[in-house]
Amino acid sequence: MKAHIRVLLVFLLAAAVGLGPGTEAFAQTDPLASWNDGPAKQAIVEFVRATTDRSSPQFVPPAERIATFDQDGTLWVEHPMYTQVLYCLDRVPAVVKQRPELAKVEPFKTVLSGNREAMAKLSMDDLFKILAVTLTGMSVDEFKAEARSWLDTARDPRWKRPYTELTYLPMIELLKYLRANGYMTYIVTGGGQDFVRVYSEAVYGIPPEQVVGTAGGTRYGYDKSGRPFLTKEPKLLLNDNNAGKPEGIHLMIGRRPYAAFGNSTGDRQMLEYTKAGDGARLAMLVLHDDATREYAYGPALGLPGTKVGTFTQALYDEAMKQRWTVISMKNDWRRVFAFE
């Protein structure tokens, strides 16, 4: 029997036992079960239909299906402080042990004091100094091991859980739903690329090569036995915030996304860039308006924003004007966390 006849036969047999589309073999529960019915869920489902249905005028070939997600405040909790900043603050004592001269210098003195109120007042410049000494100077492998160990042991004070469990269930469902429809799901974060890559695969199902983040340079060298290794350098290559997001997308992906998801002014340019492409494009912003189940913050709600990225009134106005979809955490999400 010729091979192609055999293949045909198997298809016919499969059809005979009911394995065609539309039968219960393909029946499944709602892939977006944690989303309430409403405009946000509808926008997602309609976008996926328009771009994956071969008969749609807005059909997108699988190779071009790119979706980009901000992380902090979009995929997991960012309030009251970014997880990576907490990591860096926790790393300060170990760094000072190696470099005792830092103990008497600000901002390290304040961090070592443990005074949370004083720490909350640190400037962005102070934070950058802390990030520089806690995220660079070690080998790439040492950094990975340290970050992994911290993530395994650190607990969020409100939920008493590892930070990696504070991801939003509706967004995890959305990532899976898009991937099931042929989309490559990228993280495009203002956070450190190397930090997020440590857990992105386990937590989001996103491999390291699909994480774009703020990135420093590395330096290639050899250890005493001649084995090559990379050292993390305090040299900024990509500040993956604001205009840095589309710039980073071009650098790392080289294609314009069809869908982009964010929650703050730091995501504005990524959403604009996404929407400026031809055909169906989806741009969505998570609004933190659920003080009970998570947090409510941001000037769009008449409340103070977070330290860096903020959902401002101007961003809200642009979203309305550009027909971006605002996701109300309170109204659009049936559940917020998987552990609840």
Added chain:
Amino acid sequence: MKAHIRVLLVFLLAAAVGLGPGTEAFAQTDPLASWNDGPAKQAIVEFVRATTDRSSPQFVPPAERIATFDQDGTLWVEHPMYTQVLYCLDRVPAVVKQRPELAKVEPFKTVLSGNREAMAKLSMDDLFKILAVTLTGMSVDEFKAEARSWLDTARDPRWKRPYTELTYLPMIELLKYLRANGYMTYIVTGGGQDFVRVYSEAVYGIPPEQVVGTAGGTRYGYDKSGRPFLTKEPKLLLNDNNAGKPEGIHLMIGRRPYAAFGNSTGDRQMLEYTKAGDGARLAMLVLHDDATREYAYGPALGLPGTKVGTFTQALYDEAMKQRWTVISMKNDWRRVFAFE
């Protein structure tokens, strides 16, 4: 009938009609048909077996299967001059038309003279000046359109064919063979990332997001109608040569490759870095020793090298010492080009 019983039934039926492994339905011609039997082909086949056979102690999970390929001289012809440099030289008249002041300044004066002998003597500094003005200052989309149009019309003087046809058939087979075995195949080139991305998918089956190359910054801005776009800036972010190759791999991929392929000193660190990982690792160097079918050059053959990357005697010695495999174009390749 329960869905999983149905699925089982289909597998059983498939087996019944002979669609199991080892039958003629899976019989196929040699995926590396353009390779002669010998140590190079053997090293490839053995590496793939060792890393993809589940019972092998050196088995590598599919998500970690990364192979990186230099381009110029490894995947396509680089002699006597890199294709991208030819593109830049051809672009000079159009740039001078826009910026007439350059006509009286070196190295542009020499390029405009059309004197090939004088052009061959241009220094690396001169080349960088030419690259800077011909590869930056336009939008990303304009650049893509220009490069595509040049690639469609330019012809190599020896073979009278588009440059994109001057790829090595054995290496194209190798890319496909690795992908068929679950490997992601990345280009890691000293050439311009944006340039290679224009044709990588059509020519190598490698999508833009799997091209790592020398990369400049872009600048996000808006046109008169408020539409956002990216402009190519003369700011070097990644010099993807020598130590820049493992650094670029860390930046863009975030995993160490299991296999790496190059042909010059510019690939040395990438091969070292690849081989320094645990388990089975494959490092190979293409030696251009076929003056009849392609070219013979490089100090390893006692001949002058190319302008930039060169197969030096020191590289040859390191390859022998580190047990990298040298691919002799003359002896290991049954065919060189698909068009022959």
